[in-house]
Amino acid sequence: MNGSQVDVPLAVRLRFGHAAVQYLADQVGVDLLHIKGVAVDPSLRPGGYSGSDVDVLVRPAHVSALDRAMRENGWRLYSTFEYGSPFGHAQTYQHDAWGYIDIHRFFPGIRVPPESAFERLWADARGIEIAGVTCQVPSVPAQALLLVLNSARSLSSNRADVAVSWGAASSERRAEIKALVDELDAPVAFAAAVGGLERYRHERDYQLWSVVSQGGSRTMEWRARVRAAPTLSAKLRIIGRAPLVNVDHLAHRLGRRPTWSEIVVEFFRRPVVAVREALPRRRGTRRFR
């Protein structure tokens, strides 16, 4: 008869990660929805789950409160909203006991304001038990939509979720998903995942979803992000941030916080990389003239 503290399987650790962040959210009055991973309905994960982190969508007005509570309870910021992804939608934390968790403040592809989108998903959320804690998850059609939109950010060769969530869906389920696409104003990203993206070539976010779903250089992606930004101030924020060094990424590459001189070197390295990306494309263009 012995109780011991040892390494545990990742599948177990992730479930406790969901339970821990939900417990903390309940303590501080934060609304969040568990998305992706072990929180997904089994009907949408017929082959089981093999993820490596926990994902939650937080009510935007509650993000600061959750960030504060997490840092006070052993989570360390691993990457920030600003530099964690091209969309700026999530930041990652690491915890010694629970591993990695991504906190989403909005979901890429959904174009209604983040607070409205969360409220819509929250309206028909339901509770499931994970490691003994009741966790709120979106409705099954909403889960299917989020998986499809998530797939739109990967190249077409890696879209198993689309085959299950959309390809194998009944006509009734498809109608529910399409209704959510309309309500959440997510037609372009949805088309990038399931097909028909060219119908939206005049939309401001067409190029962005074309690049992320079909591939392209970092420079093409950056230009598409500027074009996709809904307001002038949002465009300027992206432009203003572009030359800055991604200190989070640099720190992880080096294995420590970078020195100021290393940040300066990186500052000049990024435009050089962009120029190198642009040059072959120009040369290629000349060949066809």
Next chain:
Amino acid sequence: MSDHLHLPSSVGTLEMDGVAYVAPLPCGPIVVLEGSAVLVWNEARSGQRATVADRVAALTGVPPDAIRPQVDAFVADLVALGLLA
């Protein structure tokens, strides 16, 4: 000392492949219970604390007095760790 033990709301638990995993939330760590520890854990969460050894004995077919000291000590450890209250 409480007559009846229960799982506090601040403790998460799940069982997978015959192994019980228990953790205080939100900070952890995860405690792994295997073999006879799982039997004791499941019995200790319900019924009277004083009868845990008797119930485990009934499940395993061993004389209660042969395992009572170990079972009671283990239950005391679980309480001390905050995994039962």
